Amino acid sequence: MLVINLINQTMDPLSKWKRPIKKTLKTAYQYLKMPQKAIINIILVTEEEIHTLNRTYRGIDRATDVLSFENTDSLDELGDVFISLPHVKAQAQALNHSELREIAFLALHGFLHCLGYDHEEPKDEQVMIALQQAILSLTPYQR
DSSP: OEEEEEEEOSSSOTHHHHHHHHHHHHHHHHHTTOOSOEEEEEEEEOHHHHHHHHHHHHOOOSOOSEEEEEOOSOSSEEEEEEEEHHHHHHHHHHHTSOHHHHHHHHHHHHHHHHTTOOOSSHHHHHHHHHHHHHHHTTSTTOO
């Protein structure tokens, strides 16, 4: 069973974002055949908040779209995924797809990071991209 805790730290209504996040992550959980109970925290934040987090934890003094913090101290709690809603909107427009597709992708991307997937090396990036494409293709948020 996957428990998805959604925390909204923005002025945007959570109702718009809830379904694509939950549907995509539950699809990922099933696709990956995860046997154990898992908890993931998805936190929607402002541009300023993600900028602060990126500077504090990664030493990069700019905003970003998504940050993941894997929880290695718990068997059940996978970690925290922070998503910048302003980035969701801007990237959706720039990439010419829906905001719902963009938030589904970013939530999935962060979820996979919390499971230990990475894209630092080309081989690892190929694995992660293939997983993201396969999982998104099973959701209404593939475009």
